[in-house]
Amino acid sequence: MNWPLRISLTIILLTADRNASHLIGYQNNPNTSSFVANHVVEVRQMAFVPSSITVRKGERVTFINRDIVRHDITEEKKAWQSRPLGTGKSWTFTVMRSADYYCSIHPVMKGKITVK
Amino acid sequence: MKNSKFLSCSFAFASLICTANAQKNPSLTDPEVASVAVVANQIDINYAEIAAKKSKNPEVLKFAETMKRDHAAVIGQAVALAKKLGVTPKDNEVSKNLLADADKTKKTLNGKAGRDFDKAYIDNEVTYHKTVIHAVEKLLIPETDNAELKKLLQDVLPALQAHLGHAEMVQKNFK
Numbered sequence: 001m002n003w004p005l006r007i008s009l010t011i012i013l014l015t016a017d018r019n020a021s022h023l024i025g026y027q028n029n030p031n032t033s034s035f036v037a038n039h040v041v042e043v044r045q046m047a048f049v050p051s052s053i054t055v056r057k058g059e060r061v062t063f064i065n066r067d068i069v070r071h072d073i074t075e076e077k078k079a080w081q082s083r084p085l086g087t088g089k090s091w092t093f094t095v096m097r098s099a100d101y102y103c104s105i106h107p108v109m110k111g112k113i114t115v116k
Numbered sequence: 117m118k119n120s121k122f123l124s125c126s127f128a129f130a131s132l133i134c135t136a137n138a139q140k141n142p143s144l145t146d147p148e149v150a151s152v153a154v155v156a157n158q159i160d161i162n163y164a165e166i167a168a169k170k171s172k173n174p175e176v177l178k179f180a181e182t183m184k185r186d187h188a189a190v191i192g193q194a195v196a197l198a199k200k201l202g203v204t205p206k207d208n209e210v211s212k213n214l215l216a217d218a219d220k221t222k223k224t225l226n227g228k229a230g231r232d233f234d235k236a237y238i239d240n241e242v243t244y245h246k247t248v249i250h251a252v253e254k255l256l257i258p259e260t261d262n263a264e265l266k267k268l269l270q271d272v273l274p275a276l277q278a279h280l281g282h283a284e285m286v287q288k289n290f291k
Binding site: 045046047067068069070105106107108109 | 182185186189190193271272274275277278279281282285
């Protein structure tokens with residue numbers, strides 16, 4: 001592995017820790033040469049899966065729409081919001097603080113990100 | 117006007133479920149199930165189009181837009197699956213009754229305006245989704261033989277339940 005090339009890299013973590021099953025890998029940050037955890041939340045069957053995740057400040061979360069209808073991800077007080085995501089589309093953002101979020105298209109769908 | 121009078125299409129589903137429960141063999145074929153699924157989704161798109169024309173309430177308009185888009189997506193999935201399976205959706209008594217009853221509901225909705233319309237539309241959506249969820253669970257899924265069509269119907273249920281929850285949220289503003 002040649003670190004100076006700064007090739008974007010994901011290491012798949014196979015973990016037995018079910019609580020960390022949303023954590024799929026680490027991605028290197030070309031600015032700092034450090035690795036940033038990447039968490040994944042799937043949107044399927046009209047729900048965020050998992051609906052609650054715990055991350056560290058500065059880590060990234062990717063939402064992937066696996067549903068047959070489009071969704072978005074909107075912070076409860078609209079501090080941030082994704083674009084509408086069609087089937088198979090994804091959106092990644094860097095988490096700086098804890099947040100409750102929902103889908104503004106289907107407001108019964110809710111999720112939570114806790115920064116520890 | 118009470119919801120039960122308003123949503124006459126529920127009677128078409130309800131009567132078929134009763135028939136299906138009472139007899140062993142009023143069964144729908146898979147092409148007929150596909151037709152009922154497409155018609156039920158199209159009916160809600162038609163209601164949403166009326167709402168888009170008549171309502172000025174932002175919540176109602178947003179809900180209607182979601183219904184139009186989501187139910188169109190479901191129809192797209194159903195049509196694609198039917199094509200893949202070589203199945204042509206077939207008209208049947210249930211789909212015909214649904215359409216006939218929906219015509220009556222559309223006339224009722226078109227006869228209302230303002231807040232009366234918004235309340236009637238949302239009340240109808242709550243009742244309609246409850247009825248369709250019941251019909252999909254108790255009639256369409258059990259009547260379906262093809263595994264892929266059955267899975268599509270099962271996959272659509274969470275969307276219908278989310279729509280119902282959304283409609284009930286909007287409905288609270290009209291109590």
